[in-house]
Amino acid sequence: MTAPVPSNPYDAVVVGGGPAGLQAALTLGRMHRRTLLLDSGEYRNAPAEHLHNFVTRDGTPPAEFRAAARAELAAYATVTVRETAASAVVQDGAGFRVELGAGGAHGPETLAARAMVLATGMRDTLPAIPGLEPLFGTVAAVCPYCHGHELSGKHVAVLGSGPHVARVAFLLERIASRLTVLTDGAGLEPGIRAQLDGAEVAVRPEPVKELSRSATGATVSFAEGPDEEVGGVFVAAGFAQRAPFAEQLGLRMLASGAAEIDAMGRTSVPGVFAAGDMAHTAALPMPMASVLTAASSGLVAAAALDGDLLASDHPN
Template identity: 50%
Template sequence: MNDIHDVAVIGAGSAGLQAAQTLGRMHQRTLVLGTDRYRNDPTGHMHNFLGHDGAPPAELRTAARKDAEAYDDVELRDAEVVRISGGLGDFVLELAGEEPVRARRVLLASGVRDTLPDVPGVAEEFGDLVAHCPFCHGHEFAGTRVGILGSAPHVAAMASMVGPIAREVVVLAHGGELDDATTASLARLGVPVVAGAVTAVHREGEGLLVDVAGSEPVALGGLFVKTDWALAAPHAGQLGLELSETGAVVVDAFGRTSVPGVYAAGDMAQGPGLPMPMASVLVAAAGGLVAAAACVQDAALARIA
């Protein structure tokens, strides 16, 4: 317990691994603590990432780990952090089944966890024919009939975004009531609404067949759903970090949280002016770089203060 790292990075996804590489290049003694659970595990291919379009997420992580481990000051350890205490200059990280470790600063990149709509078949197809982000998966549904599950106001904006990609868009209201503004917007777009509850989603050929109570099954090339998400780890609460209305960790433009010495990056972090975190592998990696740079800068300024 007497040994202390300059920075402990919690999470070994794109944000955490990019942060590790940045810190390693600046000769900061860095410990990366991560598990084998990642938000994009369900998908076989990631998209909209410069130079890696269509690559499996695990392939990117493997390459990123190799890059980070090439720096002498970076140590990657497969371990789960169960609790973080202390403050700037001496944080204590308790690990599952291992001795605690210490760090002067902490960079959280542990991500979020999705909860899918409770519809049979959605979980099985999520990440492929069922998706939640048109920027990540919309092009793959091009030229097909695309469904949007739900009745909340977001379905109109989603239908408008997906319209140029799809041959046809249909909203599956899943038994919910659309408000007047959403109904009017969908009517202007020429998007039909299927009112009944969706009872099951299953693969048929290269697409989906959606069973709807009181209606004929709806054939689709792909389906967009809205997930509920929450922070994947309890550390924000343990450290007393400020959270946004969406439940994300509030950060400034450099990834600094409301607690000195604690930084956050990736899907769990919400920057200034954003209504929610920008859930993207590329944005997460960029956030990891910026937060790591802030760690280095803050430490340097503290030494000359």
């Protein structure tokens, strides 16, 4: 049986407790909006030991960043944080119904909201290479801007065969002492191979059998040929929506798999805003997956939400 919907809806329910959701809740709290932040405890950067490329927070452990943000939110009386996951978000008249499957000690629960901020993020999908997943977030990474500097002066591998591999390698050529592209049995386009050869980037075409942690970073074992000792590995991971709410609400999606938003974080469904790497504008080829840009998008989406509620409460 569905729990009754409260008659006093929140101004906003923010789904997601990463940097985008935390910043959205802070912005709404500062404007005295009655706000609920739902935090499932799952974070895309959970495997990472430190976050980087965020001024004043470079090198901060992600858990420490979240704890500091939670402490700041506690100062705002209109913001409530609950460590639980939403199970469904449904349009309900001019607002929304948010269903909590567990609902804490009281069983299933249904909440009402005038507007939503979805900040549930993406889930990385890695190549099916034994040993890669345990290294992901430490020795293995996806973003040179986030994790490249820490491999200064080391032998770095780039795993993949698509058009991105040359770009990633060239982003790292000023950082790494040596670069090797691992195509894992796939071929490279002739133009890409020529670029790599011209830059004296080594290419190992053999299928990768396994990655394992080593004293210097990782050992790459191949189906044939000698092992490679590397300080780190950059991999082209795929990604998909971490939560089902974009699909449940029928949001317009982009080819990247992210929800489409306008410059202010509005989705195709009025009253639903999206922030962080689960969404981006059509002008961008992909989400900007960094802590700083996620937090920035949370602020923008929350400010737009506040403005839309203001326009609704005080129409011309």
